[in-house]
Amino acid sequence: MRKRKVTYPAPKTGNRPAPPAGAGPEPRYDRPTVATIDLTAGAGRPGLSIGSRVRITGSGLYSDEVAVIERFATGVIPSAYVRTESGKSRQVRTIDLEPLGPAAAPPATTPPAE
Numbered sequence: 196m197r198k199r200k201v202t203y204p205a206p207k208t209g210n211r212p213a214p215p216a217g218a219g220p221e222p223r224y225d226r227p228t229v230a231t232i233d234l235t236a237g238a239g240r241p242g243l244s245i246g247s248r249v250r251i252t253g254s255g256l257y258s259d260e261v262a263v264i265e266r267f268a269t270g271v272i273p274s275a276y277v278r279t280e281s282g283k284s285r286q287v288r289t290i291d292l293e294p295l296g297p298a299a300a301p302p303a304t305t306p307p308a309e
Contacts, residue, residue: 239273253291
């Protein structure tokens, strides 16, 4: 007995109607779970040194907290170990550190003139 020739139905994508004129491409949809890559992070941030006061920017743990740089870590993306004012420490990319001015010293009190 001979095998029968197999016939397949036409693909459903083959007979789509043409898009309306002037509609343009569909808007790009970014999934919320996809990570974004900061290509400028490899350059680091100049002007940071050990003992500098910084603010942690960006998102994540200890965001917007003031910290002090304890040491730098070398790697593809420059980072620093910082200690926050609450005593917690963590490693942060230097691109996510914003330098702050020196701590404001209390005003010097002068004895009243007599």
